Amino acid sequence: MQCDAVIYNVSQETGQVEEAMWAVTALHGLMGSFSGPKMFILISTVMTWASSKPVDPDDPTLPFTDEIFWSRKAHPNFARHIDLEKRVAKMGKTNRELFSTYVVASGLQYGMGENLFHYFFKKAWLGQEPEVSVFGDGHNIVPTIHIRDLASVIQHVIHHRPRPYYLLAVDGSNNSMEEIIKAMASTLGSGKIQKRPIEEALLVQDLSATNIDFLLVSLRMEAVFIRKLFSISWHCESGLVENVDLVVEEYRQTRGLLPIRMCVLGPPAAGKTTVSKQICQHYKLHYITLRDAVSEAIAQLVKADNSTMKDLLSSLKDSMKHNKGLKKQVLKEKLMSNPCRNQGFVLDGFPNTYEQAKEVFRVEEDDETPHKASFRRVVPEFVFTLDAPDNLLVDRVMNLPESVVQEHNYHPENFTKRLATYRKMNTLEETVLTFFTELDIPSWHLEITSSKEADNQPLIQKILQTVGPPRSYSPSRQEVEEEERRKAEEMMKEEALAKAERERREAEEEEARRRASRLEKWSRCLKVVRRQKEEPLKAEALSYLKREVMPTLVQALSECCRVQPPDPVDFVAEYLIKNNPSDKPA
Numbered sequence: 001m002q003c004d005a006v007i008y009n010v011s012q013e014t015g016q017v018e019e020a021m022w023a024v025t026a027l028h029g030l031m032g033s034f035s036g037p038k039m040f041i042l043i044s045t046v047m048t049w050a051s052s053k054p055v056d057p058d059d060p061t062l063p064f065t066d067e068i069f070w071s072r073k074a075h076p077n078f079a080r081h082i083d084l085e086k087r088v089a090k091m092g093k094t095n096r097e098l099f100s101t102y103v104v105a106s107g108l109q110y111g112m113g114e115n116l117f118h119y120f121f122k123k124a125w126l127g128q129e130p131e132v133s134v135f136g137d138g139h140n141i142v143p144t145i146h147i148r149d150l151a152s153v154i155q156h157v158i159h160h161r162p163r164p165y166y167l168l169a170v171d172g173s174n175n176s177m178e179e180i181i182k183a184m185a186s187t188l189g190s191g192k193i194q195k196r197p198i199e200e201a202l203l204v205q206d207l208s209a210t211n212i213d214f215l216l217v218s219l220r221m222e223a224v225f226i227r228k229l230f231s232i233s234w235h236c237e238s239g240l241v242e243n244v245d246l247v248v249e250e251y252r253q254t255r256g257l258l259p260i261r262m263c264v265l266g267p268p269a270a271g272k273t274t275v276s277k278q279i280c281q282h283y284k285l286h287y288i289t290l291r292d293a294v295s296e297a298i299a300q301l302v303k304a305d306n307s308t309m310k311d312l313l314s315s316l317k318d319s320m321k322h323n324k325g326l327k328k329q330v331l332k333e334k335l336m337s338n339p340c341r342n343q344g345f346v347l348d349g350f351p352n353t354y355e356q357a358k359e360v361f362r363v364e365e366d367d368e369t370p371h372k373a374s375f376r377r378v379v380p381e382f383v384f385t386l387d388a389p390d391n392l393l394v395d396r397v398m399n400l401p402e403s404v405v406q407e408h409n410y411h412p413e414n415f416t417k418r419l420a421t422y423r424k425m426n427t428l429e430e431t432v433l434t435f436f437t438e439l440d441i442p443s444w445h446l447e448i449t450s451s452k453e454a455d456n457q458p459l460i461q462k463i464l465q466t467v468g469p470p471r472s473y474s475p476s477r478q479e480v481e482e483e484e485r486r487k488a489e490e491m492m493k494e495e496a497l498a499k500a501e502r503e504r505r506e507a508e509e510e511e512a513r514r515r516a517s518r519l520e521k522w523s524r525c526l527k528v529v530r531r532q533k534e535e536p537l538k539a540e541a542l543s544y545l546k547r548e549v550m551p552t553l554v555q556a557l558s559e560c561c562r563v564q565p566p567d568p569v570d571f572v573a574e575y576l577i578k579n580n581p582s583d584k585p586a
Contacts, residue, residue, distance in 0.1 A: 001030070001038065005158050009043040010081060011106040012115060014210060017080050021087055024101065028091040031099045040088065040101045041157060043150070046143050046170070048082040048105060050075035050217050063222040066105070066168040077213055089165055100165070102157050106150055107143035107170035107221070108214055110240050111247055113254030116214055117240075119206045120181050121251050122473065124188035125342050131194035132185040135201040138178025138193075140218030143170040146236040146247070156230040168223040173239020177215060183244040189338055205477065258471045259344030260285055261378065265432065266349075266386030267422045268408070268415060269393045269400075270448060271456055275386065276348040278460050283470050286345045293334040294327055328359045335360075335378035343472060347380065353425060357435040382467055383436050386459075388448035390419060396452075552579055 006027065008020040024040050031038075051073040055062040064072075074082040085103045092101025114121050123132050145153075153169045178193065185191050201212045226232065236243040252258060260283055264276045280287045335345060351357040361379045388396075397410045405411065425431065433443050444466060446459050475483065556575040565571040 001027075001034070004036065005039040005041060007041045007043065007154065010084065011043045011045040012109065012210075012214075014078075014080070017084050021084050024088050024091050028094065028099060031095065034098055037097060038099050039158065039161070040092070040099070041154060042085065042088045042101070042103045043154070043169075044081055044085050044103055044105045045078065045214075046105050046107055046168070046219055046221060047078040047213065047217060048072055048074040048085060049219055049221070050078065050213075052219075061220065063174070063220040064168075065222050065224045066164070066166055067224050069105075069166040069168075075213060075217070077210070085166075092165055100161060102162075103166045104150075104153060104157065104169050105167070107145040107168075108217075109147050109150060110144055111146040111148060111236065112250050114251055116211060117180070117184070119204065119211075120184050121188065121248075122206075124185045125251075125257060126473070127189050127339050127342065130190060131192040132181055132189060133200070134178050134181050134193050134195045135212070136177070136195070136198045136216060138176060138181070138195060140177050140216060141174050141220045142177050142180060142215075142217060143219050143221040144173060144175070144180075144240055145169050145171050146240075146243075148235040149232065149237070152232050152235075153226055153230070156226070156232060160229065162225065162229045164225050164229075167225050168221055169226060170221045170223050171234070171239045172237050173241060174220050175239055175241045179241050183241045184248070187244050187248045187338075188342060256471055257342070257473070259341060259377075260382075260467060260471055261340075261344050261347075261380045262382035262384065262467070263347045263351075263380045263436075264349070264384050264386065265352075267388070267393060268418045269397045269410060270386040270388055271396075272349050272386055275384075275456065275460060275463070276346045279346050279463060279467075282464060283344070283467070284472050285343055286340050287348065288331075288334060288340070288345045289348045290327060290331050290350045293331045296334070297330045328356065332360050332378065341377055351432050351435075352422075354428075354430040354432055354435050357432050361435070361439075379439065380436070380441060383433070383441060383443035384463060384466075385433065385443060385445050386448055387445060390423075392448065392450075393419065399452075552576060555579065 006023065008016060008023060010016050010020055020042060024042070027038065027040060049064055049072040052064060052071060053073070054060055055064060055068070072082070085105075088101045088103055092099060108116055110117050120132055123129065149171060150169050153167070157167070178195075182191070182193055185193055198212075198216065201207055201215070202209075207215075236246065240247055262279070264272045264279070266272050277287055279285065331350070334340065335347070351360060394415075397405065397412075397415055400410065409415075436443055444463075446462065448456065448459065450456065553576070556572045556579070559575055560568050560571050563571065
């Protein structure tokens with residue numbers, strides 16, 4: 001064996017317990033063939049302490065420490081883990097100089113994308129539900145450690161080969177599950193939590209039975225040995241709650257959950273709203289307008305029942321009337337909200353001027369407010385400007401439904417005025433695009449070539465290609481099932497329509513065949529009837545011709561041949577008139 005240290009991690013999954021048991025036993029059996037000292041480190045779990053009796057029944061705040069590891073008692077579902085710990089410890093006692101073994105009992109791990117706590121991070125990040133669930137009363141104390149700090153502990157064990165072979169690896173926090181989830185919810189979501197019965201956790205597909213056991217553990221612990229023996233440079237010594245901003249940022253970066261922020265600008269009736277909403281639908285972003293942000297703020301203030309909020313509501317309404325800066329502040333707060341910081345946003349039709357952009361997005365370098373970093377996170381990454389000739393925009397407005405014209409105030413005189421104002425603002429020295437250029441934010445000019453919004457699909461595709469793939473979660477299992485169900489329903493509808501169309505076409509073809517067959521049969525019958533009617537007439541006419549016409553005609557032709565007149569036709573005609581046997585005109 002070339003490596004000097006073997007590490008087995010059974011702290012979060014139970015599948016490798018038996019393999020680790022076999023590995024440490026096999027290595028112990030090969031100890032005589034080692035060319036140098038070898039080390040086996042088992043990363044176990046604090047669940048092997050879960051059923052331990054309190055250190056002092058009269059003082060529940062006294063923590064468990066690794067100095068009394070011999071008194072630990074495992075959770076019933078982790079009995080094999082404690083058997084493995086004992087086996088590892090025993091295998092290392094034969095010849096510690098040649099084969100040393102260590103058990104590192106890890107707290108619940110967090111950081112770098114999350115594993116056990118990922119369900120709660122995801123729920124808070126998505127924001128699809130108003131509260132994040134806490135299963136049980138949430139008062140259980142959860143021993144935790146950041147994954148990087150756990151790695152540091154393992155590294156120190158390898159380098160220092162400490163005398164104690166059983167070490168606790170937990171940070172200095174003793175937070176309850178409620179405190180942990182509350183911190184996640186506040187940093188990523190609405191900050192609201194909802195306590196639910198433990199039984200409901202069993203219905204969550206993303207939580208295994210082992211995960212639930214972890215989440216319900218209640219242990220107040222202190223890692224005495226690693227603090228005495230090692231000088232660890234802690235990443236999150238004070239725990240998840242105190243370092244939640246750092247942990248949340250790691251979660252976003254590791255999982256690639258980065259917001260997409262963009263502005264869609266352009267003249268009135270350019271289709272900004274339609275384009276913005278299609279982008280939001282594709283990327284699952286939040287659609288933001290100044291009017292909606294202010295309306296939402298007013299609705300929230302109306303619900304508030306205190307004088308301060310009422311004064312703020314009055315100020316906001318006054319700002320709307322006189323176009324003061326409070327509206328921009330409301331918009332800025334909206335863009336700084338957790339949903340917009342999580343998924344991102346599309347800001348529709350704002351800002352319109354350089355000054356408006358400066359009020360919303362500018363952060364002065366000497367600004368030392370706590371929100372400075374947050375302000376930087378609301379600046380758009382992408383700016384798209386839609387444009388079209390004035391006559392095309394006017395034509396588009398003329399073809400809009402009356403309800404849309406009323407909603408957007410696109411009456412002819414008002415629309416013409418707004419369009420002229422927009423054109424004038426974009427001829428100034430400092431435009432809204434100038435502001436974004438100063439911040440090195442790229443902008444794209446997209447020309448609209450059709451008066452119909454339905455024809456803008458190539459433009460949408462160009463935007464999607466520019467922005468790139470989504471930076472969000474892939475569809476959940478439920479979303480995939482719903483999408484598959486929707487596609488199946490659509491396919492069934494299409495098949496039903498196709499079947500109905502096919503049956504209609506076949507019926508028409510069959511009817512056409514029947515009609516053609518009837519027509520052919522009728523034609524045959526008609527021919528027979530006509531023939532039956534014509535044959536007697538034909539025979540009578542032939543008899544008359546032989547009896548009355550042909551003798552005189554033969555005589556006329558014979559006489560014509562004998563005389564050879566200059567005009568044979570007139571000669572024959574006169575002859576027939578003169579020699580008509582019945583004295584009637586021929």
